[in-house]
Amino acid sequence: xxxxxxxxxxxxxxxxxxSLFLLTNLSSADGTPLGRARVRNLSATGLMAxxxxxxxxxxxxxxxxxxIGQVNGSVxxxxxxxxxxxxxxxxxxxxxxxxxxAQAGQASVPxxxxxxxxxx
Numbered sequence: 001x002x003x004x005x006x007x008x009x010x011x012x013x014x015x016x017x018x019s020l021f022l023l024t025n026l027s028s029a030d031g032t033p034l035g036r037a038r039v040r041n042l043s044a045t046g047l048m049a050x051x052x053x054x055x056x057x058x059x060x061x062x063x064x065x066x067x068i069g070q071v072n073g074s075v076x077x078x079x080x081x082x083x084x085x086x087x088x089x090x091x092x093x094x095x096x097x098x099x100x101x102a103q104a105g106q107a108s109v110p111x112x113x114x115x116x117x118x119x120x
Contacts, residue, residue, distance in 0.1 A: 029060035
């Protein structure tokens, strides 16, 4: 292993990361669309994503994450179609893992799949 192999990795990370696959649309801070991205790793302070096109390091970025809402941050590294983003504010990454249909106080089974008792 030579010393250049570690240069392909982004900066050292701290904190646990969740591996998952979420889709989002990226845009610059001024709202210019930057394409779709697939979130691969998510932590409270940042993420790694595969992008449909190259996104340069150093730009301000915003996007929506399921269960969390709009997130703002900066692209801290970029390698071809993969980027690392540092968030402006920490998030709870577990919120992105919750089922879309499950809301507080509601069952996660769609209404048409629930068994109903007939009253006679």
